[in-house]
Amino acid sequence: MxxxxxxxxxxxxxxxxxxxxxxxxxxxxxxxxxxxxxxxxxxxxxxxxxxxPLLVALTCDIPEPGDFQAFEIANRPIVVVRGDDGTARTFLNVCRHRGARVTELECGSAKRFMCNYHYWSYDRQGRLDGVPGAETFGEIGVSGLVELPTEEIVGAIFAVLDPNADLDARRWLGxxxxxxxxxxxxxxxxxxxxxxxxxxxxxxxxxxxxxxxxxxxxxxxxxxxxxxxxxxxxxxxxxxxxxxxxxxxxxxxxxxxxxxxxxxxxxxxxxxxxxxxxxxxxxxxxxxxxxxxxxxxxxxxxxxxxxxxxxxxxxxxxxxxxxxxxxxxxxxxxxxxxxxxxxxxxxxxxxxxxxxxxxxxxxxxxxxxxxxxxx
Ligand code: FES
Ligand SMILES: [Fe+2]
The missing domain is CATH 3.90.380.10 (Naphthalene 1,2-dioxygenase Alpha Subunit; Chain A, domain 1)
Incomplete structure (x- = not known):
């Protein structure tokens, strides 16, 4: 002790x-x-x-690449995902096409996130990697989910719901x-x-x-x-x-x-x-x-x-x-x-x-x- x-x-x-x-x-x-x-x-x-900064998950909630946890807070649906590079990221759980959820599940492990409205898909690092009928769509203009500032420290994952905010989790922990x-x-x-x-x-x-x-x-x-x-x-x-x-x-x-x-x-x-x-x-x-x-x-x-x-x-x-x-x-x-x-x-x-x-x-x-x- x-x-x-x-x-x-x-x-x-x-x-x-x-x-x-x-x-x-x-x-x-x-x-x-x-x-x-x-x-x-x-x-x-x-x-x-x-x-x-909000504590959005514990490290042990999403230990492996592709593990995710999704919930809604203050009217913001978010998904916290561990990427293939081992980094935990937080995204708005909102499809960049017309705003449907990219996952309806609360937690799990995903190879990719696919919006079930028109099947746009995003990889584990939030990058848009599939648009059905892309040749019919015209200019898309976005490359992935909206990413929120995220930091993993002492076994906890912190994020700020404002995409433009600065995050210093250590300073926040005081x-x-x-x-x-x-x-x-x-x-x-x-x-x-x-x-x-x-x-x-x-x-x-x-x-x-x-x-x-x-x-x-x-x-x-x-x-x-x-x-x-x-x-x-x-x-x-x-x-x-x-x-x-x-x-x-x-x-x-x-x-x-x-x-x-x-x-x-x-x-x-x-x-x-x-x-x-x-x-x-x-x-x-x-x-x-x-x-x-x-x-x-x-x-x-x-x-x-x-x-x-x-x-x-x-x-x-x-x-x-x-x-x-x-x-x-x-x-x-x-x-x-x-x-x-x-x-x-x-x-x-x-x-x-x-x-x-x-x-x-x-x-x-x-x-x-x-x-x-x-x-
Ligand atoms: S709203 Fe997601 S694919 Fe259309
Ligand atoms: Fe109590």
């Missing part, structure tokens, strides 16, 4: 001993309208989702890269069944992933049974947050334990702004949750995917499916049920503000980042 992980456990032990989590200097009030205001929401889409590298994201195996759960405003869902305070209450009988609540560590890296969670065995940890199983003693969530939460990764599994703002201010989609240290085949499929179902229930029946309640109550909230305590530092950081980027 690395010194960096030891020091997080030291801090968790100190927090358990003192009875206090890491804290912000003062509580924070956020106007309820921040969640419900359509103009603000539009600015979040335009200034954050369309302009800032110092979180070492902590992400320790998760060995490139040495995981995905379980390909993705859970999709409808959620309200994306920030209400994001608040849940950044909140170490609710685990022993809302999730008391599910994922909270092994946790010691509200003794979290919070580390801020650029706009991102790493949250440490104490467990009932945190105080038993000693550096001299040979090959300790870290999840027994603590768990970590890496929240990669604006919309990705990675839970775990130091043990055998990692859960990736992503938030996709929906078509209106009060809608979003939460997706969850499980990753393992061994390929998900044979008996591992059952293990993966059981884990998937547990987390689906927790997020749908506990988190989302609760935040749908908040969403519908926003106009009625007290003095028009929601409150984040000194102990909810991760949420402070999220709302500060959003306010700054949408000013």
């Amino acid at each position: 690395s010194e960096a992980l030891f020091s997080i456990i030291d801090r968790l032990q100190a927090n358990v001993t003192s009875g206090l989590p890491d804290q912000a200097p003062a509580p924070m009030k956020v106007p309820a309208a921040t969640y419900a205001d359509e103009v603000q929401w539009r600015r979040e889409i335009d200034e954050i989702f369309l302009k800032r 110092g979180m890269e070492d902590s992400l590298a320790a998760l060995r994201l490139d040495a995981l195996y995905p379980y390909r069944t993705i859970t999709k759960i409808e959620s309200p405003n994306w920030k209400l869902a994001a608040d849940g992933y950044l909140d170490g305070y609710h685990i022993g209450y809302l999730h008391k009988n599910s994922i909270g049974t092994k946790a010691v609540t509200n003794r979290n560590t919070y580390d801020l890296f650029g706009p991102h947050v790493r949250i440490g969670f104490a467990t009932k065995r945190t105080m038993e940890f000693e550096r001299s334990i040979p090959s300790p199983n870290l999840p027994d003693y603590m768990s970590l969530v890496h929240y990669v702004f604006p919309n990705v939460s990675m839970s775990g990764g130091h043990g055998d599994t990692l859960q990736l949750s992503r938030l996709f703002p929906g078509p209106t201010v009060n809608a979003s989609l939460t997706t969850q995917q499980q990753y393992f240290r061994e390929p998900v085949v044979g008996d591992m499929v059952r293990v993966a499916e059981e884990k998937r179902v547990v987390y689906e229930q927790v997020v749908r029946d506990e988190d989302c049920a609760t935040i749908f309640g908040i969403d519908s109550a926003l106009p009625a909230i007290g003095d028009g503000h929601v409150l984040f305590g000194r102990n909810e530092m991760g949420n402070h950081h999220l709302h500060r980042q959003i306010a700054e980027l949408t000013r």
